[in-house]
Amino acid sequence: MRREQRTEAEQNGIHADKLLGLLDLLVIDDDATQRMLIAGAAEKAGYAVTHAASCAEGIGLIRVKHFDCITLDLKLEDGDGADVMRAMAAAKYEGPMIVISGMSSPHRRASRDLARSLGMELLQSFPKPIDLAALRISLANLRSTVAGLPIVHSWGEVCGPRFERNG
Numbered sequence: 001m002r003r004e005q006r007t008e009a010e011q012n013g014i015h016a017d018k019l020l021g022l023l024d025l026l027v028i029d030d031d032a033t034q035r036m037l038i039a040g041a042a043e044k045a046g047y048a049v050t051h052a053a054s055c056a057e058g059i060g061l062i063r064v065k066h067f068d069c070i071t072l073d074l075k076l077e078d079g080d081g082a083d084v085m086r087a088m089a090a091a092k093y094e095g096p097m098i099v100i101s102g103m104s105s106p107h108r109r110a111s112r113d114l115a116r117s118l119g120m121e122l123l124q125s126f127p128k129p130i131d132l133a134a135l136r137i138s139l140a141n142l143r144s145t146v147a148g149l150p151i152v153h154s155w156g157e158v159c160g161p162r163f164e165r166n167g
Contacts, residue, residue: 022046022047022048023046023047023048023068023069023142023143023146024047024048024050024065024066024067024068024069025039025042025047025048025049025050025067025068025069025070025071025139026049026050026052026058026061026062026065026067026069026070026071027039027042027049027050027051027052027070027071028052028054028055028057028058028070028071028072028073028076028084029052029053029071029072029073029076029100030053030054030073030076030077030078031073032053034073034100034128034130035051035053037130037132038071038100038130038135039051040132041130041132041135041136041139042071042135042139044136045136045139045140045143046139046140046143047068047069047139047143050065050067054076054077054078054079055076055078055079055080055083055084056078056079058070058072058084058087059083059084059087062084062087062088062091062093063087063091067093067095068095068142068146069095069096069097069098069123069139069142070088070093070095070096070097070098071097071098071099071100072084072085072097072098072099072100072101073099073100073101073102074099074101074103074107074108074111075101075102075103081099081101081111082111082114085097085111085114085115085118085120086118088118088120089118089119089120093120094120095121096121096122096123096142097115097120097121097122097123098122098123098124098125098126098135098138098139099111099112099122099124099125099126100125100126100128100130100135101125101126101127101128102127102128105127108125108127109125111125112125123138123142124138
């Protein structure tokens, strides 16, 4: 790609982000490597990322700032995801959350039940190590939904009105 074309393409991408706006994501995980991996995938999907390395830090941020989505590890050094979910409910957080945890599948299912009981939406639950492609798809779909656009990413295929099969 020639330099002029690349610059124009980059400007168009920046312009599109300004029109749509970056979504704010809070990543709550006590593992610095996991936070960086999650943040990298989120930034590529169009999110501005805030990091929290503990329950206390995450809860403090939830109380003072609006987030469009929160990713949450269920087991943190100073508490667990249930503590954070209760604080989210108390702060009247209404956005979706994504659980990313090394805990067992039954524990992740229990987190979905807790979220539901608190009136919150658990968008997705991923085991660790995180599948970054799957996370990017979930975040991109959320971004499309927020923008009022059709979801175009799914597992192994492209979806949406332009891609519907007839018959």
